[in-house]
Each structure stands twice: as C-alpha cells, then as structure tokens.
Amino acid sequence: MSDTPFTQLDTAGIARTLSQIAEQPADLADAFFERIEKVELPPADQPPGLRVWRESGLAIRLLREGRTWLAGRDQIDPEIFQDALRRVARAMPRAPYPLPDLGDDTWEEPPEAPEVLTFPTAVSQALRTHHIDFPVNLTVRRHRRWIRVVGTHLASGTESESFYSCDAEMPWARYGCLLDELSHEKAEELARRLVNLYRARDAEPPPPWRGASILGASATAVLLHEAVAHALEADTLAHGGHPEAALGVRMGSRLLDVFDDPSSAPSSVRRSADDEGFPVVRRCLLRAGIVEQPLCDTAWTRRSDRLTAGAGRRGNRHLPPGPRSSHLELIAGEHSRQSLLADAEGGLYLPEADRGRLDPVTGEFVLRFPYGRRIENQVPGALVGPCWMRGRLSDLLDKVTGVGAQTSAAGAGWCAKGGIKLPVWATCPEVRIEGVEIGP
Amino acid sequence: MSLGEPLLEVLDTLRRQSWEEVEVFHKKGRSRTMQYTLYGDSTSLRQEEGWAVRAGDRRRSFYYAASGPPKPSAFWPEADGSGLRLPSARPGLPWSPPSNLDAPLIGEGEARGFFSGLARELDHELQGARLLSGYLDDGSSESQLASSREIDSHVRHRVASLHLEAVGPSADTTSVSLDVADRDARHFSPAALARRLADLLLVAEKGPTRPRDRGEFILAPPVAVGLLAALSGLWVGPEAEKRSAMLIDRNGRLGSPALTLIDDGRLPGGILEAPVDGEGQPTRRVTLIEEGSFRQPLLAWWQTPSSLKRSSGCSLRPGWRDLPSPSPTHLFLEADPSIRAVSLIQNLSRGYYLIGLSGSPRIDPDFSRFAAPVSGFAIASGRPTGTVARAWLVGSVSALLNGIVAKARDLTFSSIGGGMVGSPTVLVKGLELRQQT
Structure with a gap:
C-alpha cells in the first residue's frame, strides 16, 4: 500500500456494487472510507506516556426521498463492505456483483510524532522569556485524517487533513487552540496567550457597555x-x-x-x-x-x-x-x-x-x-x-x-x-x- | 468467535517483549440510531469494534488503541513519560447478569413510529407545540479485559439514550430539550415524554413571575441530579474529604438526615450494572453519606493505595478509545419508598416546583455557594398558580444539603459524564429564587 490510503480502491467495482441499492432514479448511494490517527502527549505528570489512536472503517449510505440509511463499520474489508451494503439496501438483487477490491488496509508507518514531543518544552521556554512562572499542564495532539468517497457516479480523490490541538490547564483557567503546525512561532504565540490569561486572572469584568x-x-x-x-x-x-x-x-x-x-x-x-x-x-x-x-x-x-x-x-x-x-x-x-x-x-x-x-x-x-x-x-x-x-x-x-x-x-x-x-x-x-x- | 483469543495473543506478545505491566481491552458493539427532524429522518446501523493496550514498567509506558480486532503485529508507540502501575485481580461478589441484555435492538419502523407518536402526543398536550428533533440510540456491547496481573473480565451492556428538542406554539418561544436513558428503547413512553416536554415548554412560554422569593422548593429529579453532579467534588475523589470537612457542622453532619448518598456499580436494574469496572476491579455499593454524615469519598484503587478496602470499581471506560477514568457509576440520593412525588406537591402550602435546568449549575470554587438556572411552577395550597422561568435557585451549599427535608420514591437517573447520577423528587427549605437579570 502506498503512503496515501485508499488509492488502490477499485472505484469502478464499488460504483457497480453501489448501483445495486440505488434502484430509483433520484437515489444517491455512496461509500465513505476513513482513516484517522491521533497522537497525544499528555501532561508530564500523567501516565501512560505517548498515546496513539488509529482507526479505519467505512460507511455505506443510501439517500432517498429525504430519508437516509447508513451502515458504518470499523474495518475495511470486501465482506464487511458487502454486509454494510446489505444493511442499507431496501431490496437486494438476486445476483449481486462480485465483491470489489478495497486494497490493503494496513498502517505502514510507526506512530511517530517528534514535533509533538518537543512542543511543550518550546512553550515553557517561550513562557520564561515573559519572566513569569506559573504551572501549566499542557496536552499536545496531532490529528490526521484521510477520507475518500465513492458514489455511483462520482469518486473523489483521497482527501487528507493534518493539524494539532493544544489544551493548557492552569489553576485559574483552561485554554484550548488548534494549530496548523508546531513551530517556535506557534509556541511563542501560545505562550503569549497564556500570559495574557495569567495577567487577566484577577481583573474585574467591565461594567455593561454599549459603545464601540x-x-x-x-x-x-x-x-x-x-x-x-x-x-x-x-x-x-x-x-x-x-x-x-x-x-x-x-x-x-x-x-x-x-x-x-x-x-x-x-x-x-x-x-x-x-x-x-x-x-x-x-x-x-x-x-x-x-x-x-x-x-x-x-x-x-x-x-x-x-x-x-x-x-x-x-x-x-x-x-x-x-x-x-x-x-x-x-x-x-x-x-x-x-x-x-x-x-x-x-x-x-x-x-x-x-x-x-x-x-x-x-x-x-x-x-x-x-x-x-x-x-x-x-x-x-x-x-x-x-x-x-x-x-x-x-x-x-x-x-x-x-x-x-x-x-x-x-x-x-x-x-x-x-x-x-x-x-x-x-x-x-x-x-x-x-x-x-x-x-x- | 470468542473475544478472548486475539486479545490474549496481544497480551502474550507484549509480555514476551518484557513489559512488566500489560493490559489489553477489547470492545465490540452494535447500535441502531434514528435521527428525527422536521424535514426527514436518518437511520444508522453501526457495528463498532476496537481495542486498546496500556503497557509499561516503572520508568516508561505507552497507550495504543485501534479499530478492529486486536492485532499483535501493531506498531507500538515509543514508550515515554511516567511509569505504569496496573491493578491486580481482586475477588468480587457473586454476579448474575441481567436477563434483558439479549433483547433485539429497536427496529427502524418501531423507531419511526415512536417519533411520530411522540410528535402527536406533544401536539395533544400543548396544541401547536412541535418536536424539532430527536436522536434515539439503542445499542448493545460486550467487552473483555485481560492483564499481566491476572485480570480477565467480561462485561456486557445494553443502553438506549434519547435526546429530544421541542418548540412551543408561540413565535418567540425558546426551544427546550430533554435527555433520558434506559436499558431498552422500548421503555421510552411517548405519552410521558410528551407531558414532560409540554411542561417545560409551558414554563418557558409563560415566563417569569416574582423577581425574588423564598419558600419551600420541590426539585424534580432533573434539577436535583444536576445539583448532585455539580457538587460531585464533595464526594468523589481524594480531595472530597477535605472539601466536605469545610461544610461539616458541630454535630459532625454534612447534610440533613434525609441525605443518604450511594454509589453502586452493580445497582440491580441500573443501566451500567456490571461486576467489574473498566480496570477489572470489582464494583460494589459504597455509602458516601449516610443520613447526613460523611462516610467516605468515592475512590478508585489507585486513589487509595494504602487502604484498598475503601476503593470500589469506579473507573469508567465508555468506549475502546477511552482511557479508564474514575467517575460515579450509579451515584444516587436514596429514595423514600413511602412517599409519592405528587404528595410532596399536594402538601406544599406555598413554594415552587422546579422541573428543569436551563444550564449547568455554578458552584463557588470553595463550595460555599451555588446558583442553578431553573424553571418550574409557583405552587400555593398544592396547586400551580404561575410559572417561573429564567430564574436562579441560589443559596449556600450547606443550606442545600441541610435543607433536604423529604424525598419521594421516584428515583430517576440521568447520564452524566459517562456515568449515571440519580435522585428522586426532593423537598428543600432555606433557599432563594432570583430572576435572571
């Protein structure tokens, strides 16, 4: 299997198989393939160490006259595909098409995320430049997702997303954000926001104001x-x-x-x-x-x-x-x-x-x-x-x-x-x- | 196929790799969900399966979870961070699984019929009221846990949950929502749910009465449950004892004699009843507060390592993606089987019957005071005389706990934070109602 998942899907075979359940002219039937990975570095005081979640699966959908039927599975396999198809079919033909080839669903790379491991240190260093010291429990995660949709008439390419989330827990507040990358600039930006929250922790809320x-x-x-x-x-x-x-x-x-x-x-x-x-x-x-x-x-x-x-x-x-x-x-x-x-x-x-x-x-x-x-x-x-x-x-x-x-x-x-x-x-x-x- | 074979294979593989502490969790489930909206519905049939590993030694550890059946050939992440200690197997009380775990999931036609019946009943209860949306999930699951410390547990669950949103007949009304859970989706009664929604809508539509008032308050189960859950820091976790001590009076009491609080992971008929928790530790009934006196907090095994007798199996693991986390299992205020809820209302000379929370209660960090956004009815001589909406029930936490003077027999649970929290209808004195500004 190549680095990008779902490139080996037999899209024509999937489309033919889906056409069996899209019996009416306005029916929409599609197959959704998904792979998700989350790598999390919890705060330093929490076991276990690095946490990894990896999942893949598929869903078959039929949309007809305002109603949707969906069958989701946590594996990608031709027989599982066929079973999900049966679950959403309103009527099945007597002679179904052969099972489509869905390729190999094996993860080929180890779950490594070195940038996640070093980011908390970068944030701590950035905080020190503000000459302020306060406890922060920082959780850093990398999120990756690949999807591909194959319908009776349409097959998209594999779409992918990769981003990071940070949750900072402090005695007086919690702060969460999404980042498209982990870099020194992002660590400094996060530190600046945490410092602002620290400085504002005892500030009085403003009286009601309707001006600009x-x-x-x-x-x-x-x-x-x-x-x-x-x-x-x-x-x-x-x-x-x-x-x-x-x-x-x-x-x-x-x-x-x-x-x-x-x-x-x-x-x-x-x-x-x-x-x-x-x-x-x-x-x-x-x-x-x-x-x-x-x-x-x-x-x-x-x-x-x-x-x-x-x-x-x-x-x-x-x-x-x-x-x-x-x-x-x-x-x-x-x-x-x-x-x-x-x-x-x-x-x-x-x-x-x-x-x-x-x-x-x-x-x-x-x-x-x-x-x-x-x-x-x-x-x-x-x-x-x-x-x-x-x-x-x-x-x-x-x-x-x-x-x-x-x-x-x-x-x-x-x-x-x-x-x-x-x-x-x-x-x-x-x-x-x-x-x-x-x-x- | 037995759940155990691939799971034990992973356990053996990791033990052969010299990991001292290894735990493998495997869960499979299937559920049917129906989402009802004004413009159509969608039905999903899910079959979910996944597994998770915690492994480590004194210096390092990792956590890995994946969909599908357990695979010994997975890429394990690099071990890092703190060391890992897992619990040992401990003997539990005898256990008989509930009899109704094998009932079939609700059918598509049944679910659709349920929602159309509910919409009809709602219009009957309050003409012009509409069911905006509904989400019904009926599922069953089985899980197995095995560890290097001789834990080998097998648990089955059956849970149905329902979320409803409705809107009243007038143009500027707000929407109201309702969440309920049961073991079997067929137990949800359209007529009873329609009445509850209609009451909430009626209160929301009619709006406020007095801006500020004192009196006796009858708290319906959803209000009492919301307060119990918000105050859980007083009886859950290692810090609870210290926090509660601040509220204990000179007679050694935290609350009134009507306050008996229990957590029971094997509660007969409870939605989550199970012989062991998400770490394979035996569940049991623990009395946290007995007739107003603090007995002990709810603690997982690792929160009281020097006195394991105080601990109970209370680490929840709702799904294969979730790490075990201590939480109430079935935490509830003990009911009084001799009192009907309706008799509490009939005997109320002047006060309020509060039926819903419109948000989360606010609790001061030191647990000194609370404020809960509530709605309900004003009551005089046992009859409703008006409605209350956009109001705050306020007071000291101590006044709330000591002000419980009676409770009914209608113990009702809500799903909160993965566990269940329950309360009957309660009568409380010494609090205050304020309008929201």
Missing part, C-alpha cells in the same frame, strides 16, 4: 462562526422554514462579505472535496450583509435547485453528513488598526472569544471573552476580566461599523454542534462593533 468595541481577528472568527456560519447551515435554517427562504435576506451590515472556502484553508487542512465527495466551492455566505448561499450538503440540494452542495461534513463514518463550515473568511475592509481604535476611545478591545452559542429558534446569541482591554489614548490599555456579548442575531451583525484592512489566520477551534466535534478554521480582520451590550 473592537474584536480582534480571533474573536471575530468565533463571532462569524456562531452568528453567520451556524445561522446559515441549512439544518439550522430549517427550524424556521425552508432554507431557500433565506436567500437575499439582509442579515448584517453592508461591510460584511463572508465566505466559506475549504480550498483556501491552511495548506495542511485544505480540501478540494467535502465529506460527500463533492467539489468544495468558494461559497459566499454574505455579500454586503445579504445572504447569498447557505451551507448545504447533498440532502438539502435535493430539496431546492437554488442551493449548492459541497459543504457536507461528517463527524466520523458512523454519522451521516450535515451542512457545516470549514474555513470562514471575512473580506478585509478599509480601516487601519489606528483608525478602528481611534473611533472606539473608552471602549473595549477584545482579542479573543472562548465560546459562543446561537439559539437557532429564538436567534438569541451569546459570546464569551476571557479577558479584554480598555481602549485608552487609542491603544488597548488596562486589562478587564471575563465578559459576555449578548443580543439577537438580527440586531448583532447590523452593528458592525468598521472592518480592518489586515487579515490573519485566526480563531481556529473545535465546533461541537449537536455533539459532533469538527475542526474549523478562519481568516479574518479586526472589526469594530457598536451598540451591542457587552458586560459581566
């Missing part, structure tokens, strides 16, 4: 994820009616041009096809604040020809796909950092948000910031403690009054909608927001 505030790129990414991406997922929109009805609706300020583009994500997680094997698209979610195209998987595009597939994501092979974002982009505006800050004197500078939630039924929205800074003399100054932004989605996005000119990769994190954990990425500038209550 600046969200850093990282906080903006979380805001967009919760307030734009989740709100424009077809299954969320369906709580209030047909998702198609959202097209053309004004959702936010004219300054907001928001895209979901998995093909422009950081290179190690960049995708050309989604978890349904459909080519990804640079999807304009909001153009000048108006909804242009919601996030959709195949099931939703079958209900409307105005909706576009390519945003189907699966938590794992045992779960059906759902419409989710992958890599959000907010197009840069015209404001320099100085001009954003100049118009927000006395307000809050909120560099990051650590959690948010959108109630899909009421549109009520909350975002939590672990700390912030009071803007004094046009620079972020005194620290303030944890605070929340609360409001209605319909009001909130309309309150963006300035978008920065400089974008950066920021705000990557885990999305846990519906208990399904997926990594999400973003590229954003800073934004100024006015008239939204931020308080303890």
